[in-house]
Amino acid sequence: MPARIRYLSEGEFVTRRYVSRGAEMNTGEYSDHDVVIRDGMPIRDHFQLDVHGFMLGRHVSAVEDFRDAKQVELLYLAEVEDLAKRWFGADRVSAQGWMVRTSADLSQRAAEKVEGYVHAGGIQPPAGEAHVDFNEITGRRSAARVYAQAFPDGPGYRRYICFSLWRAYSPGPQDWPLAVCDGRSVTDEETASNTLFVVDEFPQGKDLTAPVEGEDQMIAATIFRYRERHRWWYFSNMTRDDVLLFKFQDSDKSVTWRCPHTAFQDVGMQDARTRTSIEVRGIAFFE
Template structure:
């Protein structure tokens, strides 16, 4: 898998001096058979899973004191101040034109890419009804996961960039990185925020390849098994002017490739607080050799 092995991290050490909370995250229990679940696009509602999930309380550190030290190639995520000119992020026309252009420029700068292709966006809400998307309503993804695997990353990359493009880019000494851009639609976020793992703290055998069944295809993601030593972070009360960049897959060896993440409930969170609403844009970035 080439995920970097769990090891001490300077950033992880710094985080222990900051504020942290303890909250349960949804982990997948390893099993003999390959895990599988039916996606929301297939069920028309909540995903249907065919494996055991366990909620385990973990320490989740505030990333804000160390935000300047976070790196996509080490921790696998960064927190950025990035206002948007789009007033309504539920307006698909505005999202696919103006907002997509903003995201392309952001990702280009973040990874030094010459080309960025956006292939998907998803809205989520913990309102109960979920957030509106063209393929149905979506709630927060509560199981800790990574969107792509060693097998599905290059396949999805070729789907987005063009048949054989990933291999052609690599043959020229280039690199392809999958990056998600996650933003609150409204803020500050007071319910169901996102927890992210320091990718350097995730051992390869904790990543469980899982089949994700859609109406017309079967994809593959990683679910995460809990192991001691995993380090977790969140950004308290994220605003609409902030984004998380989350790496999902990378062709380069020797760097963090996969960043587990998932929603969680803040201890004693106010049930009357506004729902968490967010939009996540998925991209492939091309870095020339």
């Protein structure tokens, strides 16, 4: 179906992503591009992690209410670790935090003053541009840190995969579904790093892009400029038991090693409903 996806515009920019409670913003210039997003639901079993960078599976969670942070922490993170271990064929998996995202109006929540905001376990809007959550240095450092912390007696690893497991738990069809891009259709040529700044309130004016020492070594995502060759997919009318697993970064570059993704507005669905989803980040290790 025809849709619009937001990409980083051509040119040189200071690219940063500022996040605070209930709100996120990017610096740089972005532009919307008309693309075709294919519905993968009729061929849902066709997609493979090492071929496309993503797969759609089924899983019935023991969590009764994903809005209950205690249930998520006690039950869901372990479920995600088990699923990822089996679907990747990994030796060990460590879940590394979660986030609820919704297309509902969060303006009142974002306007509330907050001190010491932590970008985990909260409610945020859908991410609205083509991106991968890690750049290479962020993924590599995250893998080393997580393995040392989670598996201090482990023998070490030969391969790691940084990933997300995504589930929409609101009734379908969703108004802002998640689109995933076939990782074989992107290259480094159209990428840029987007440094993450977690703040209590957004900077203003020139402070948004003022120089920051050591920024090239900070946590950053990968963002993309538009290329006609990008092949986008989504899965229509996902249910609570449908889970989308996709790669942020695979250290094995002989397979498809990343999956750009973004929310997009499904303007062709007249009875679309507010999308609410939960995503869990994690790292799978092969020893």
